[in-house]
Amino acid sequence: MMIDAKELGYKDINEKLREAGSECEIEGCLGQRFIAAGMSGKNISIKGVPGNALGAYLNGATIDVFANAQDAVGDTMNAGKIVVHGNIGDAAGYAMRGGKIFVEGDAGYRAGIHMKAYKEKVPVMVIGGCAGSFLGEYQAGGIITVLGLDAEEKNKKIVGFFPCTGMHGGKMYLRSDCADVQFPGQVIVSHANGKDLEELKPILEEYCKEFDLDAEEILDAEFTVLTPDSKNPYKQMYVAN
Amino acid sequence: MRMEGEVRIPSGCAIAAVISKDGNKMSGQKIYECMKPMHDRSNGLGGGFAGYGIYPDYKDFYAFHMFFDDRNTRKSCEEFLKERFEIVKSEIIPTRKIPAITNEPDIWRYFVAPLKSQMEKMQVDEKEFVARSVMKINTEMKGAYVFSSGKNMGAFKAVGFPEDVGVFYRLEEYEGYSWTAHGRYPTNTPGWWGGAHPFTLLDYSIVHNGEISSYDANRRFIEMFGYKCNLQTDTEVITYIMDYLIRVKGLTLNEAASVIAAPFWSTIEGKENIEEKEKLTFLRTVFPSLLVTGPFSIVFGFNGGLMALNDRLKLRSMVIGEKDDKVYIASEEAAIRSMEPDAENIWAPAGGEPVIIKVKEGAY
Numbered sequence: 001m002m003i004d005a006k007e008l009g010y011k012d013i014n015e016k017l018r019e020a021g022s023e024c025e026i027e028g029c030l031g032q033r034f035i036a037a038g039m040s041g042k043n044i045s046i047k048g049v050p051g052n053a054l055g056a057y058l059n060g061a062t063i064d065v066f067a068n069a070q071d072a073v074g075d076t077m078n079a080g081k082i083v084v085h086g087n088i089g090d091a092a093g094y095a096m097r098g099g100k101i102f103v104e105g106d107a108g109y110r111a112g113i114h115m116k117a118y119k120e121k122v123p124v125m126v127i128g129g130c131a132g133s134f135l136g137e138y139q140a141g142g143i144i145t146v147l148g149l150d151a152e153e154k155n156k157k158i159v160g161f162f163p164c165t166g167m168h169g170g171k172m173y174l175r176s177d178c179a180d181v182q183f184p185g186q187v188i189v190s191h192a193n194g195k196d197l198e199e200l201k202p203i204l205e206e207y208c209k210e211f212d213l214d215a216e217e218i219l220d221a222e223f224t225v226l227t228p229d230s231k232n233p234y235k236q237m238y239v240a241n
Numbered sequence: 242m243r244m245e246g247e248v249r250i251p252s253g254c255a256i257a258a259v260i261s262k263d264g265n266k267m268s269g270q271k272i273y274e275c276m277k278p279m280h281d282r283s284n285g286l287g288g289g290f291a292g293y294g295i296y297p298d299y300k301d302f303y304a305f306h307m308f309f310d311d312r313n314t315r316k317s318c319e320e321f322l323k324e325r326f327e328i329v330k331s332e333i334i335p336t337r338k339i340p341a342i343t344n345e346p347d348i349w350r351y352f353v354a355p356l357k358s359q360m361e362k363m364q365v366d367e368k369e370f371v372a373r374s375v376m377k378i379n380t381e382m383k384g385a386y387v388f389s390s391g392k393n394m395g396a397f398k399a400v401g402f403p404e405d406v407g408v409f410y411r412l413e414e415y416e417g418y419s420w421t422a423h424g425r426y427p428t429n430t431p432g433w434w435g436g437a438h439p440f441t442l443l444d445y446s447i448v449h450n451g452e453i454s455s456y457d458a459n460r461r462f463i464e465m466f467g468y469k470c471n472l473q474t475d476t477e478v479i480t481y482i483m484d485y486l487i488r489v490k491g492l493t494l495n496e497a498a499s500v501i502a503a504p505f506w507s508t509i510e511g512k513e514n515i516e517e518k519e520k521l522t523f524l525r526t527v528f529p530s531l532l533v534t535g536p537f538s539i540v541f542g543f544n545g546g547l548m549a550l551n552d553r554l555k556l557r558s559m560v561i562g563e564k565d566d567k568v569y570i571a572s573e574e575a576a577i578r579s580m581e582p583d584a585e586n587i588w589a590p591a592g593g594e595p596v597i598i599k600v601k602e603g604a605y
Contacts, residue, residue, distance in 0.1 A: 030278050030575045031279060031573055031574075031575025032278075049573075049574050049575050049578055068574055068587055070558070070573050071573075089558060089560075089589070090555070090558050090589070108555075108558070109555045109589075109592070133554075133555065160591060161508065182511070
């Protein structure tokens with residue numbers, strides 16, 4: 001079903017989506033918020049710029065955006081997949097606890113802020129370009145990967161300032177030696193080993209399929225791995241313990 | 242009216258701006274229409290715009306836009322103005338009666354030139370004279386507010402949603418080379434006509450999305466230099482800080498940005514360019530009380546240009562796009578696409594990274 005979003009508010013769009021079958025297309029989107037919030041069992045493709053909190057609480061639906069996406073995409077999403085054929089704004093995947101967000105271009109500030117995980121629920125975010133500052137702020141779980149595919153060509157840093165601030169769970173992969181990146185003291189910085197790459201491979205293969213890229217080629221590079229130092233990271237923050 | 246500290250409303254706000262680098266004129270219609278996709282960022286308690294280049298026939302005169310509570314206030318204020326200025330034109334600012342905008346005060350504009358004799362008496366230059374006169378009216382005359390006082394520019398603001406405020410002020414009838422816009426969602430302070438953005442002084446204007454946690458520290462410092470923060474909201478202090486740093490102290494826009502959104506000491510420490518490092522250290526050391534903390538994204542307007550700036554932690558969103566001679570700035574890309582569907586090079590500046598766009602010399 002095709003939905004012409006022009007002149008429609010977000011309530012109308014979501015109502016139409018709920019009434020529609022599993023295949024939906026939204027055209028002429030311009031800033032309407034909360035699109036597909038909480039939805040499951042649908043494939044939604046969006047033309048035009050969707051508003052903030054796209055796919056908030058998403059519960060299994062798939063969303064493809066053929067434009068840039070704004071702030072707080074996938075806020076607290078539980079399951080499903082959001083694919084952005086463009087850049088993504090600030091606070092992408094805010095507190096997401098399951099599902100996947102794949103971004104072709106750059107991410108703004110605070111991507112993956114407070115992502116979390118529980119048992120089989122492991123959220124995944126892959127950013128093809130570079131990420132802004134505070135990547136993975138307070139990350140508590142899940143896997144964040146930044147590929148920096150155009151970093152060299154455009155002379156960009158793979159990530160801005162203060163990545164992993166407050167990180168206390170999950171894992172982060174940065175496709176770079178990160179010589180110019182400063183990490184906080186409570187994370188362990190290491191080079192990806194065979195086991196890491198094994199974990200990364202299926203994620204990247206799925207990502208590459210979306211954007212028609214070569215996973216082998218992308219994997220053939222240096223990856224830096226960040227994990228929290230789980231030996232009591234807050235030792236002596238308040239009292240000696 | 243309940244004052245600051247007595248009211249608490251949750252946060253929001255929207256900003257947008259457009260400028261033509263070639264100085265081409267644009268009507269005010271697009272700028273108020275672009276606020277529609279960001280409607281939910283405001284709550285109807287304030288909307289406003291600043292247009293530059295809109296008064297070419299009076300470009301050598303200061304255009305005072307004023308709110309008056311009643312006729313008597315206006316009459317006594319006009320007496321005051323006549324003592325200090327030559328008033329070449331005074332008129333009611335044309336508005337449209339629409340159901341969305343109610344309870345408007347009397348809204349007037351005056352095109353004025355400062356009296357030389359008065360300036361000599363006070364031993365100040367023209368701009369300082371105008372600034373002091375504005376402060377005097379806003380502080381001492383109950384029920385009278387100058388909400389715009391620059392040359393060849395003007396602010397238009399009201400209580401209401403921004404897209405309605407634009408219709409109310411008939412902005413499609415003005416032509417400017419740059420426009421800024423604001424939709425308000427007041428935090429902590431009441432929504433009233435004078436408290437809508439932009440906040441202006443001379444040709445400087447600020448539209449702001451955010452909440453300044455350093456407000457009182459900034460206010461205490463800036464009030465030592467003759468500024469009075471009396472509009473019951475945090476944003477006006479940024480306007481006065483910019484006026485102080487740029488007009489009074491002679492800093493460049495970049496330097497002023499490095500004062501209000503100073504990099505962290507750790508970031509300064511990591512700078513490899515020694516000259517830059519020393520400069521940033523100097524600015525933070527000399528103007529520590531003008532560091533603006535808390536979330537903000539602002540657009541600073543001035544004759545001939547705009548500057549966009551985020552707080553150093555980038556706690557508010559802001560994107561920039563371009564098309565031909567025009568540069569667009571907004572809280573959301575949707576607003577830019579509303580003005581220019583084919584906008585290119587959409588990007589988000591980093592926290593504390595000023596983006597300065599100037600109209601080419603001689604074109605404004």
